[in-house]
Amino acid sequence: MIEKIKKTAVIGSGMMGSQIAELLARLAGYEVTLVDLTDELVNNGIKGIADRIDRFFVSKGKLSPEERDRIMGLIKGNADMKAVVEGVDFVIEAAVENLAIKKEIFANLEASAPQHAIFASNTSYQNISELAAVTKRPDKVVGTHFFNPVAKMALVEVVRGALTSDETTETAVALSKKLGKEPVVCRDFSYGFLANRAYLAMVKEAVQMVWEKVGSPEEIDKALRLGYNLPMGPLELFDFVGGWKIAVSSEQDEMREMGPEKGKLHPLIRMMSRAGYTEIYPFWKDALSKW
Ligand SMILES: NC(=O)c1ccc[n+]([C@@H]2O[C@H](COP(=O)([O-])OP(=O)(O)OC[C@H]3O[C@@H](n4cnc5c(N)ncnc54)[C@H](O)[C@@H]3O)[C@@H](O)[C@H]2O)c1
Numbered sequence: 001m002i003e004k005i006k007k008t009a010v011i012g013s014g015m016m017g018s019q020i021a022e023l024l025a026r027l028a029g030y031e032v033t034l035v036d037l038t039d040e041l042v043n044n045g046i047k048g049i050a051d052r053i054d055r056f057f058v059s060k061g062k063l064s065p066e067e068r069d070r071i072m073g074l075i076k077g078n079a080d081m082k083a084v085v086e087g088v089d090f091v092i093e094a095a096v097e098n099l100a101i102k103k104e105i106f107a108n109l110e111a112s113a114p115q116h117a118i119f120a121s122n123t124s125y126q127n128i129s130e131l132a133a134v135t136k137r138p139d140k141v142v143g144t145h146f147f148n149p150v151a152k153m154a155l156v157e158v159v160r161g162a163l164t165s166d167e168t169t170e171t172a173v174a175l176s177k178k179l180g181k182e183p184v185v186c187r188d189f190s191y192g193f194l195a196n197r198a199y200l201a202m203v204k205e206a207v208q209m210v211w212e213k214v215g216s217p218e219e220i221d222k223a224l225r226l227g228y229n230l231p232m233g234p235l236e237l238f239d240f241v242g243g244w245k246i247a248v249s250s251e252q253d254e255m256r257e258m259g260p261e262k263g264k265l266h267p268l269i270r271m272m273s274r275a276g277y278t279e280i281y282p283f284w285k286d287a288l289s290k291w
Contacts, residue, residue: 002174013045017094019150025074042077094122110135120144128161138163156181191257239279
């Protein structure tokens with residue numbers, strides 16, 4: 001099936017969508033159309049791709065200006081999703097992490113895309129099976145969870161929904177490899193799939209240690225960095241990627257999936273958020289360390 005892919009589309013031209021679209025054109029040589037709510041958002045995504053290619057490739061002599069122009073010629077943008085997906089073979093949805101919005105997108109894809117098209121989602125936490133259930137092709141719906149920054153991070157989690165076929169899974173694996181990634185296949189109905197789920201457990205324990213004042217965030221991160229050879233500690237990484245904000249906004253989703261015991265926000269994060277902080281290091285420095 002991978003051989004039959006010619007035209008691709010990415011829904012959502014934000015941080016992840018624009019980076020995924022870049023790889024589809026730059027590494028796989030596919031035509032790719034970026035879709036977002038407005039032309040301005042689409043154009044921002046395309047401009048981001050052009051800037052990255054200039055900065056990381058053309059200015060370093062890794063791509064010629066002609067190669068840049070050829071790659072950029074493969075990338076189009078459109079706010080009209082219906083028109084875009086009419087002739088498409090593979091769609092990756094990378095819109096906001098909101099189940100209702102994603103379901104609406106999948107229903108609209110079903111209405112306009114050809115029968116053979118595969119629908120993938122870059123969701124970090126939502127169930128692929130729930131997205132598949134709003135389509136008439138649950139066997140052709142799969143998760144392709146890329147990590148940020150997309151060009152740098154090797155992992156793609158290929159997530160099988162309850163009804164995802166072997167052929168669709170194999171196509172998603174092959175596509176990930178074509179984009180220079182190391183895919184792992186996992187099952188649906190795991191909040192955070194493999195990597196985020198295990199990582200979140202570590203973050204939660206680290207937060208509990210801050211709460212108990214076993215150590216400062218610096219000491220906890222240093223212990224994990226040096227003790228387990230991690231490039232960044234869990235708390236500094238969560239500060240860096242804006243993880244606390246996501247944790248606050250997705251508490252209901254997490255409770256639904258993990259149950260109240262595991263899913264409920266730690267009181268420290270609730271307190272931090274209500275005090276107007278989105279990062280734990282400054283909150284520790286300004287408030288917690290003084291208590
Ligand atoms: N940011 C990360 O580090 C990261 C890492 C892995 C996976 N993800 C997942 O990738 C997805 C996108 O995340 P992001 O960080 O790129 O978000 P983002 O906010 O940067 O971009 C999301 C884009 O989706 C657009 N959008 C919203 N509703 C839409 C609709 N109905 N149709 C088309 N576009 C629509 C928004 O306008 C926005 O441009 C989420 O599911 C997220 O969980 C994010």
